[in-house]
Every structure is written in C-alpha cells, then in structure tokens.
Amino acid sequence: MQGNRGPQQNHGSYRPGDQKKPGGTNANGQQPEHRRPTNPNEALTLDLHSFRKPGEKTFTQRSRLFVGNLQPGVAEEDLERLFNKYGKASEIFINKERGFGFIRLETRIIAEIARAELDDALFRGRPIRVRFATHGAALTVKNLPDFVSNELLEEAFGSFGQIERAVVIVDDRGRPTGKGIVEYTSKPAARKALDKCSDGAYVLTAFPRPITVEPMEQLDEEEGLSEKIINKNQQYHKEREQPPRFAQAGSFEFEYAMRWKALMEMEKQQYDMVDRNMKEAQEKLEAEMEAARHEHQVMLMRQDLLRRQEELRRMEEQHNQEMQKRKQAEIRQEEERRRREEEMRMRSEEMLKRQQEGFRGNFSENREQDMRMHMGNHGMNRNSLGGNVGPAGTPGMAAENAPLIPGPGNNNMPGGGQAGFPRGLPGPGDYGPNKQRRF
Numbered sequence: 411m412q413g414n415r416g417p418q419q420n421h422g423s424y425r426p427g428d429q430k431k432p433g434g435t436n437a438n439g440q441q442p443e444h445r446r447p448t449n450p451n452e453a454l455t456l457d458l459h460s461f462r463k464p465g466e467k468t469f470t471q472r473s474r475l476f477v478g479n480l481q482p483g484v485a486e487e488d489l490e491r492l493f494n495k496y497g498k499a500s501e502i503f504i505n506k507e508r509g510f511g512f513i514r515l516e517t518r519i520i521a522e523i524a525r526a527e528l529d530d531a532l533f534r535g536r537p538i539r540v541r542f543a544t545h546g547a548a549l550t551v552k553n554l555p556d557f558v559s560n561e562l563l564e565e566a567f568g569s570f571g572q573i574e575r576a577v578v579i580v581d582d583r584g585r586p587t588g589k590g591i592v593e594y595t596s597k598p599a600a601r602k603a604l605d606k607c608s609d610g611a612y613v614l615t616a617f618p619r620p621i622t623v624e625p626m627e628q629l630d631e632e633e634g635l636s637e638k639i640i641n642k643n644q645q646y647h648k649e650r651e652q653p654p655r656f657a658q659a660g661s662f663e664f665e666y667a668m669r670w671k672a673l674m675e676m677e678k679q680q681y682d683m684v685d686r687n688m689k690e691a692q693e694k695l696e697a698e699m700e701a702a703r704h705e706h707q708v709m710l711m712r713q714d715l716l717r718r719q720e721e722l723r724r725m726e727e728q729h730n731q732e733m734q735k736r737k738q739a740e741i742r743q744e745e746e747r748r749r750r751e752e753e754m755r756m757r758s759e760e761m762l763k764r765q766q767e768g769f770r771g772n773f774s775e776n777r778e779q780d781m782r783m784h785m786g787n788h789g790m791n792r793n794s795l796g797g798n799v800g801p802a803g804t805p806g807m808a809a810e811n812a813p814l815i816p817g818p819g820n821n822n823m824p825g826g827g828q829a830g831f832p833r834g835l836p837g838p839g840d841y842g843p844n845k846q847r848r849f
Contacts, residue, residue: 411706419494431618462516462517462519463517463519466517466518467575467779467806468516468517469500469501469514469516469546470518470520470574470575470594470595471514471543471545471546471547471574471593471595472518472542472545472574472575472594472724473514473515473517473518473520474501474512474513474514474515474521474523474542474543474545475512475513475514475515475521475524475525475540475541475542476510476511476512476539476540476543476544477489477510477511477512477513477528477538477539477540477545478509478538478539478540478541479509479510479536479538479539480504480507480509480511480533480534480536480538480817481533481534481535481536482506482507482509482512483506483534484504484505484506484509484511484533484534485504486502486503488510488534489502489504489513490502490513492528492533492618492685493513493524493528494517496515496520496521496523496524497515497516497520498516499513499514499515500514500516501513501514502514502554512756521542524540525540525542528540529541530638534727539639541630541633542630544628545593545626545628546597546600547594547595547596547597547599547600547627548591548592548625548626549567549591549592549594549600549603549604549623549624549625549626550589550590550591550623550624550625550626550627550773551563551567551589551590551591551592551621551622551623552588552589552621552622552623552624553588553619553620553622554586554588554589554590554614555580555614555615555617555619556586556588558578558586558590558614558615559578559595560576560577560578562579562614563576563577563590564592564613566612566614567592567603570599570602570603570606571594571598571599571600571602571603572594572595572596572599573592573593573594573595573596573608574593574594574804575591575592575593576590576591576592576593577590577591578590579591583802591626603623604623604624604625607620607621607622607623608623618699618745637690641760689734691710734763767782770776
C-alpha cells in the first residue's frame with residue numbers, strides 16, 4: 411500500500427494538518443497527496459452491469475458463497491458490509507455457534523471476484539475462508555444423444571421445476587460428450603426429476619435410448635487442496651518424511667512400485683475391456699433396434715393396409731346398401747306410377763262406361779217421347795181430315811184438336827209438313843238399329 415509521503419526535502423518537514431487546510435493546497439501552495447482510504451472496500455468501485463452476461467439469470471445457486479472461520483460475534487449486518495462493494499446480496503445466513511455463513515451475490519463473475527479478493531483475508535482478527543457453496547439442486551445427465559442442445563435439455567427438464575442452468579458438456583473441439591448438467595432453483599424440483607427419470611425411461615429424441623440422471627458430484631477443480639488447509643496429523647508427517655523421487659531399481663520400494671504399476675495396468679486393461687464389451691453390446695443393440703424398428707414399421711404399414719382395406723370394404727358395403735335402397739325406392743316409385751296409371755285407366759273406363767250408359771238412357775227416353783209426339787200428331791191429322799170425330803154432344807172439339815203448326819199438308823202449320831216434322835212423318839226405316847236420327 412502506498413502511504414503518505416515523508417518529509418519533503420525541498421519544502422520543509424511534513425505536517426499532517428497541511429492536507430486539511432481549505433482551498434485544496436498545503437502551506438507551501440502545492441496540491442496535497444490524497445490519502446488511501448482505510449476501508450479496503452472503498453479502494454475499488456465495481457461497475458456491476460459490466461459483469462453481467464446478456465440473458466444471464468441473477469442470484470442463482472452458482473453465485474452463492476460459503477464464508478468460514480468467522481468470529482462468534484459476527485452478525486448478518488457485518489457480513490453484508492463486508493460484501494457491500496460487490497453489490498446487493500439476496501441471501502445472508504450465519505451460524506454463530508459454528509462460525510460460518512452463506513451469502514448470495516448477483517452473478518457468478520461477481521461472486522468469483524469476491525472470493526478471489528476476500529479468501530484468506532483478515533476479518534475481525536481472523537483469516538476467513540471464502541468458497542463457492544455446494545449446489546444441492548444440481549443433477550448430472552448421462553447418455554445424451556448427439557443432437558441435444560442446451561435449449562432442448564432445458565425444455566426437457568423444465569417440466570419438473572424452474573431451472574437456473576442447463577448445459578450440454580462438450581470437449582475442446584465443441585463435440586458433445588453425452589453428458590450434461592441441470593441446475594434447479596430448489597431441491598424438491600431436482601428430487602422430482604431424479605425420481606421420475608429413475609423410475610421411467612425418459613427419451614429426448616427419436617433415438618430410443620433413455621437418459622440416466624444422477625446427483626451431481628461436487629468437485630472443486632479451481633482451488634484444490636492448498637498446503638495451509640491440509641490436515642497436518644501424524645500420518646501427514648510420516649508420509650512427508652521423504653521428498654518426491656524415482657524408485658531405485660532393485661530396491662524394495664522399486665519392486666512394490668512395479669507391482670502397483672502392474673495392478674494399475676491390469677485395472678486399465680479391465681476398464682478397456684469393459685469399454686470394448688459395452689461398445690460391442692451397444693452396437694449389437696443398435697443393430698437389433700434398427701431391425702426391430704424396420705419390422706415394427708412393416709407391421710404398422712401392414713396394419714394400416716388392413717385398416718384401409720377394412721375401411722374400403724365398409725365403404726363398398728355402404729355403397730351397395732345405398733344402391734340397393736335406391737333400387738328399392740325406384741321399384742316402389744315404378745309400382746306407384748303403375749298403380750296410379752291403372753287407377754287412371756280404370757277411372758277413364760268407368761267414366762266412359764257411365765257416359766255410354768247415360769247416352770243410351772237418354773236415347774230411349776227421347777225415342778219414347780218422339781213416338782208419343784208422333785202418334786199424337788197422327789191422330790190430330792186424321793181429325794182434321796175427317797172432321798170432328800169426338801163424341802156427339804161435344805161441340806168445339808175440332809177447334810180444340812186442330813193443329814197449331816201450319817205446313818204444306820196442314821194450313822195451320824207454319825213451317826209446312828205434318829205435326830212438326832219438316833220432312834213428313836217418320837217411317838219404320840227411320841228407327842232401324844243402324845240408323846241415325848235425322849231430326
């Protein structure tokens with residue numbers, strides 16, 4: 411740290427009061443040197459917005475820090491003031507009996523800066539330990555297909571609860587390794603996802619290989635184990651009696667070192683053999699799966715063909731039934747038409763018969779009337795020719811029986827003829843069976 415300068419060689423001795431005079435100059439008329447603040451949190455001001463990635467979620471479990479080796483009297487307000495320059499904290503917890511606490515900052519980068527600056531720093535006379543807290547709601551996903559992305563992984567596990575982060579692990583070339591990490595905001599959601607995927611077969615893509623879900627193993631690959639925090643017990647001193655070295659050939663430690671090396675080589679070979687067997691079994695299962703999938707597709711196609719044939723048969727039956735109904739309706743219509751025509755024919759015949767019978771009746775009546783009229787006129791003609799034929803003592807009969815119609819044979823008939831017949835009296839030939847009336 412840079413402190414205040416000592417006595418000036420050219421301007422006399424240094425006086426602490428020189429920097430506090432008003433006007434911003436000391437007694438010699440020069441600008442004073444600014445003092446370094448005594449509070450370490452005032453030495454650096456962080457622009458918190460510059461440490462936030464676009465779309466990054468804030469106040470997650472990844473930005474939660476563990477603070478250990480605290481004094482018994484440290485309160486939550488003291489810990490908040492300690493982390494004040496790193497932004498506002500959303501969670502502060504202190505176990506005063508055991509001397510540790512937790513604090514959650516806004517982003518992961520800010521939490522990393524705070525851990526790097528405050529780890530092993532003195533606080534209330536003690537060096538405190540600042541580390542990232544264990545994420546209790548994190549899961550490791552294995553057997554991921556090659557075409558699963560971060561977004562698909564988050565979508566697949568988002569149905570079990572709110573997710574903070576979902577990442578597919580890749581190698582140094584960006585190729586997927588078949589593993590991923592899913593971090594939830596709460597432990598119940600992680601437990602639900604773990605139980606569901608363990609009990610069932612959760613498949614993410616068309617490839618029917620289910621994934622496996624396990625609680626994520628919490629490892630610290632950044633700080634590791636430093637010498638100052640290692641447990642220095644009796645076994646520690648015994649192991650540290652000799653420095654690192656290569657075992658000398660022919661010695662006791664060389665013999666057992668080589669036996670250990672052979673055992674480790676055997677273990678490696680066993681792992682390689684297991685890997686080869688697993689790879690062969692996977693390839694065999696994939697081949698069987700492809701054959702079974704092809705057979706399943708053929709079966710589905712056959713079932714679909716049978717279903718279509720059944721539908722076609724039903725459609726044909728329905729068509730035949732409709733055609734039969736249509737034919738029956740046409741037959742009924744034809745029968746109804748014939749029945750109506752027959753009724754009309756019978757009605758016509760009946761009407762014609764009635765007309766003929768009416769004509770014959772009228773003809774007989776007219777004939778009888780004509781015969782009476784003829785006989786009456788014939789008698790009157792005889793009376794007119796022979797004088798009064800009536801009985802004696804009946805004067806005036808000739809005048810009464812005289813014809814009123816004058817004619818050629820009768821002067822009293824105006825149109826001539828006899829008894830109203832212009833052609834004379836009808837004879838027997840006028841009433842033959844095939845003769846028509848001429849009057």
